Each structure stands twice: as C-alpha cells, then as structure tokens.
Amino acid sequence: MNNFFLELTIALLFGIGTFLVLRRDMMKIIIGFGIISHAINLYIVGGGVFSDGTLVPILEHEQAIEGLGQGLIYNDNLAAGILGPITTTPYTEFVDPLVQALVLTAIVIGLATTAFVLTLCYRINEEYGTIDVQELRRLRE
Amino acid sequence: MSFLMDNLPIFLIAIPLLMAPITILTKGSPGLQKVIDIVVGFGLLCLSALLITTVWKHGIIAYDVGEFGKYGIVIVADLLGAGMVVLNCLIGFLGLVYSYDYIEDKSLNQTYHSLYNLMLAGINGIFLTGDIFNMFVFFEIMLLSSAALIVSNENSKVTKISDKMEATMKYLVLNILGGNVMLIAVTSLYASIGSLNMADITLKIRVLAEAGAVPWHLYAVGLLFIIVFGGKAAMFPLHYWLPDVHPTAPSPISAMLSGVIIKIGAYGILRVLFMMFAPFQAVYGPVILFMALVTLGLGATSAIGQTDVKRMLAYSSVSQIGYVFLGFGMAAMANAAGEAEAATLILGASVVYLINHALAKSMLFLTSGGIIHTAETRDMRQMGGMVSKAPMMGVAFLVGAMSIGGVPPMGGFISKFLLFDAGLRSQFYMPIGIALIFAVFTLFYMFRGWMLIFWGERDPQYGEYSHHKLSPLIVAPVLILAAIVLILGLYPEPVVQLSQTIANQIIDPQPYIDAVMVRVIR
Numbered sequence: 035m036n037n038f039f040l041e042l043t044i045a046l047l048f049g050i051g052t053f054l055v056l057r058r059d060m061m062k063i064i065i066g067f068g069i070i071s072h073a074i075n076l077y078i079v080g081g082g083v084f085s086d087g088t089l090v091p092i093l094e095h096e097q098a099i100e101g102l103g104q105g106l107i108y109n110d111n112l113a114a115g116i117l118g119p120i121t122t123t124p125y126t127e128f129v130d131p132l133v134q135a136l137v138l139t140a141i142v143i144g145l146a147t148t149a150f151v152l153t154l155c156y157r158i159n160e161e162y163g164t165i166d167v168q169e170l171r172r173l174r175e
Numbered sequence: 176m177s178f179l180m181d182n183l184p185i186f187l188i189a190i191p192l193l194m195a196p197i198t199i200l201t202k203g204s205p206g207l208q209k210v211i212d213i214v215v216g217f218g219l220l221c222l223s224a225l226l227i228t229t230v231w232k233h234g235i236i237a238y239d240v241g242e243f244g245k246y247g248i249v250i251v252a253d254l255l256g257a258g259m260v261v262l263n264c265l266i267g268f269l270g271l272v273y274s275y276d277y278i279e280d281k282s283l284n285q286t287y288h289s290l291y292n293l294m295l296a297g298i299n300g301i302f303l304t305g306d307i308f309n310m311f312v313f314f315e316i317m318l319l320s321s322a323a324l325i326v327s328n329e330n331s332k333v334t335k336i337s338d339k340m341e342a343t344m345k346y347l348v349l350n351i352l353g354g355n356v357m358l359i360a361v362t363s364l365y366a367s368i369g370s371l372n373m374a375d376i377t378l379k380i381r382v383l384a385e386a387g388a389v390p391w392h393l394y395a396v397g398l399l400f401i402i403v404f405g406g407k408a409a410m411f412p413l414h415y416w417l418p419d420v421h422p423t424a425p426s427p428i429s430a431m432l433s434g435v436i437i438k439i440g441a442y443g444i445l446r447v448l449f450m451m452f453a454p455f456q457a458v459y460g461p462v463i464l465f466m467a468l469v470t471l472g473l474g475a476t477s478a479i480g481q482t483d484v485k486r487m488l489a490y491s492s493v494s495q496i497g498y499v500f501l502g503f504g505m506a507a508m509a510n511a512a513g514e515a516e517a518a519t520l521i522l523g524a525s526v527v528y529l530i531n532h533a534l535a536k537s538m539l540f541l542t543s544g545g546i547i548h549t550a551e552t553r554d555m556r557q558m559g560g561m562v563s564k565a566p567m568m569g570v571a572f573l574v575g576a577m578s579i580g581g582v583p584p585m586g587g588f589i590s591k592f593l594l595f596d597a598g599l600r601s602q603f604y605m606p607i608g609i610a611l612i613f614a615v616f617t618l619f620y621m622f623r624g625w626m627l628i629f630w631g632e633r634d635p636q637y638g639e640y641s642h643h644k645l646s647p648l649i650v651a652p653v654l655i656l657a658a659i660v661l662i663l664g665l666y667p668e669p670v671v672q673l674s675q676t677i678a679n680q681i682i683d684p685q686p687y688i689d690a691v692m693v694r695v696i697r
Contacts, residue, residue, distance in 0.1 A: 055352075060344070063348065070355055074358050132365075133362075136308055151348075154326075154340060154343060154344055155344075158341065158344065161336065162337060170341055
C-alpha cells in the first residue's frame, strides 16, 4: 500500500512538471523542470527498496572468496539468478545504499542547472523585457 | 614515468578539472593564464596520443577509482574511448589557440579558460568512463560549461548577445530534459539489472537474453537511451536545437560543439546499441536506420536554402551525423541478421566517417570565424570576392567543402566511399540510394557556399572588408586541421585500420568485459 502512494506521488509530480514545462512563461518552465527532477529523485530512491532482498551491493570478504576465485571482482552467481552482488539471505531491514549516493549527485546537479537557467532567464528578461516564449520568437529578426 | 603510465587515463580527466580553479586563480595576470593554459592543452594532447598508443600496443586499460571493483567507478580506456579522447584533445587544443585572438578579452580573461577546461574534462570523462551513472555526471559538467561558453562574446560583434541567450535557453531546456530522461533510464536499468558498470550490464543482459528471460521494460530503457543520445547528436525529431545553437556560439566553441560534442551522441549510441543492448539490435536497428535517413535528408535540404554561413554549416552537421547513424543502423541490422563480418565492416566505415567529419567540420567552423572576422557579417549574400582578401581561408574552406562533399583526395571521400561500399556489400540498396542522392545535395550546398563567399565581387553597398589582417593564431589552427584532412585523404590506411579494430572491439565486446571484470583488486 505504501508503494502505491509512492508511485502515485511520483506520477503526480511528473504530471505537474510536464504541465508546467509546456507553459509559455519561462519561469514556469524552469519550475516545471525542478518538479520533474524531484519526481526523478523520488523515483531513484524508490528503486532502492527490494522485495526479494537479493540486490544489496555490499561486498563481503568471505563471499568474495567463495565466489569464482580469490580476489576476483566478478563474483555474481548468474546460475542461481543472483544478478547483483553477493547476499542471498533476504535483507528487508535496509535498502540499497547506492541509490542514496546517486540521488545526492542528482540533487546537486539539479541545483547547478537550475541556478544557471534562472540566471539566464533573468538576463533574457533584462534584454527583452519579457520572458514569454512566444513573444521571444516573434522578436527574433 | 611509471607513475604517469599507471595512472594515465585518470590524468586526462583530472588535469583539465584541476586547471579550472587554477585559471580562475590566475585571473589577475592574463598573460600567465594563457601560457599555463596553452602548455597544459598541449600536454593533454601528448598524453592522449600516449594513451592511444598504449591501448593499441597493450590492450584495454581498466583503472579503478577507489577500490570497490565493479561497484565503484571504473575508468576504461579502450580504442574507441581513447580515439575519441585524442580527437577531443586535438580539436580542443586548436580551438583554444584560436580563441586568443577571436574571443573578446573581457570574456577571455574572466571565466573562459576555466569553463573551457571544464568542458574538456567533461568530454574526456564521458569517453573514458566505464560507469553509466558517471557518464551522466560528466554529461552535466559538459552541458553546463558548454552552455556558459556559448554566451561568451567574440571580438567581432556580429552575433547579438540576446540571440545567444535565446539559443542557449533552447539548448539548455532540451538538454536538461535529455539529462532527466537519461536519469530515468539509468535508474530503471539499475533497478532491474543491479549494476551500473557498463561491462557488467553488457554481460548480464547477454546472459538474460540467452536464457530468454529479458524483462520487457528493458526494451523501453534502451529506447530511452537512444532518445537521450539521439538528442545530443541531433537525430531527426530532436535536431531543431542545433541550427540555432551552433551558429550563435563563438567559432571555436561551434567547432567544439560540431566537432566533438555531437559525436558524444554517436559514441553513446555505439556503447548502448552495440554493447549494452546488443541482443536487442534487431529491434533498434531499423529505428536508427529510418531516423538516420530522415536526418540526413532533412539536414541536406535545409542547408541548401541557407544564407547564413554558420547556419549552413550547422545544417550540414545535422546531415552528416545522419550518415554516421545510417552506418550504425545498417551495422545493427546486419549484425542482427548474423553477418558479424559485414556489420564490422559497416561500423568501421562509420567510425572513419565520424573521425573525418569531426576534423573537417571543426575546421570549417574555425574558417567561418575567420570569414566573419573579415566580412563582419554572417550573410553569405553580402560577401563575395574574399579570395583576394583572405586567401588562406579560401584554401581551407575549399578543402573542407571538398571533404564534406566527398570529393577525392580529401578524407571525406574515403569515408563516404567506405560507407557506401560496405552498405552495398550487405545489400542495403535502398538506404544507400537515398544517401547517394543527398550526397549530391551536400556537394551542391558546400560549393554554393564557397562560390558565394570567395568568388565574384562584393557589392559596394555592403562596404569594404576589414583591413585587419587575420592573426596567425587564427590562421595556424585552421591550416593544421586542413593539412590533417588532406593527409587523411591521401594516406587513410592507419585510420581505416584503427576504425576496423574499434569496430571489432564493439561488435565483440569480450575483451572489454574481460579487462573490466576479471581483474585482481589492488
């Protein structure tokens, strides 16, 4: 049930973001991108929850030795259907730590791009006196 | 020396990344800043040459950043990546030399150098990384720095700042959307495959496909990747940003955009379509082939009517990237039909095409900068008779026009010949026929541009040409690139051989996988 609400939230945010991106006002487009990037961040975090507990990428030393050979990095067990790493015992208490790192990076990148686009939008407003996308096109040559 | 050799791939990313703050700190003394930058740029070029010779001799280099094996970030220099890095460092270095007299001092001494270095670092990172999320991060570094560079001012005030900002807005909006789509694709891939390492993903998708257990949504994920990289490379439905952005950027940046940055899309398609999603080639091949045909037709027909010299070159870029993608589509279809040898031949030909186009088009954009500098307009109808005023630009533009048009003895002839020959051998008669028709269009618009600019007389109502002689810093990079284009046409064997080896490595990625996966943790 929790998953359902998470999915609904992500879908709604995507919808609102897309609606805003299709507006004529440049500010609304930028805010739309912000909302879409937050929807994607939620989506990434949501990808870290496992139902079967076979996908936790923590390299355990003994299991690395039990795998295909000592010191080898490649130690998935494809025959047993273990696609990620290593643990077969189901872990339901914690989630994939990697996605949290991914989402941090994504947030930082989103911040940088939003800052840049906002500055650009401000300069366009100074230059043209409007941030309406359609009027900008008419002003052009 | 062995320290250098052990850490060679990371240097190509770390040095320009480090140069960005250094050039900011030396902002007070522009002379010092320029000297440092040019020395380091040349050093990077040497390092990239060293990298490709090492990879050629000793095979693929895989380099761990951190010690997490395939769960951490791996930097992989295979022949494709190393070759693209050489291309980037060469064009980047020449563009940097060109910038000194072309970019306005006020822009140049502030942030131009650090942004330029950040862009080089981002592009090198994209080509060298072996991790799909890391590739996204480098994408964004490249995107932001190149967007900021597009807005920088030239000495000749031909392009209005407001035009530049509008074009940059278009570029940014489309590429932010592209970045978001890529993030969705990467996350979906990670959630279903459990890895971000490209070699690992390749292996796992292959195993899943052999077992017949590929989840259906992976097809959609692959299509998302094609949309992302197609958008970067200006493939048909997403091509409309390019003819606005490339002409408004200052010429050295246009050269980087057209020479290297749109090739990032082609590189990504090679990695995604032929390595990671290799079992799905039967589905994606026809899509790419169709889009490529539309792209090359649309670009060529639009270029004919242009009066703005840089806009014509930009549409020509759209058309030429269509030819590269045509090769990819044909190779994917041939490979899906089980003809691996024919696929290798076609793919090698399109890699040759990619290299030749990168060199010729960046040279043409640099030349157009010289032309604009002399004529102080971008409208070709207001030019004419420039051959007596700027003879070197005339020679370089002719070399470029011949290469893009596919006239021997230039590099462009070799690449078109190889591509069409390989396509006909695999019986792609229809696509090659269409491509041939538009090759005639290409010849027409390139020579129309050359004649409009350099032949005849200039109408007196548009005034005199600028009396400034072009500085040697503008002429030298153009002539070096023109010489390379000519040499690649007269003696193409090394490049053809390199491209065939690259194609072999892509069609059969086992060496890549072995190099990344079967390693002892340091």
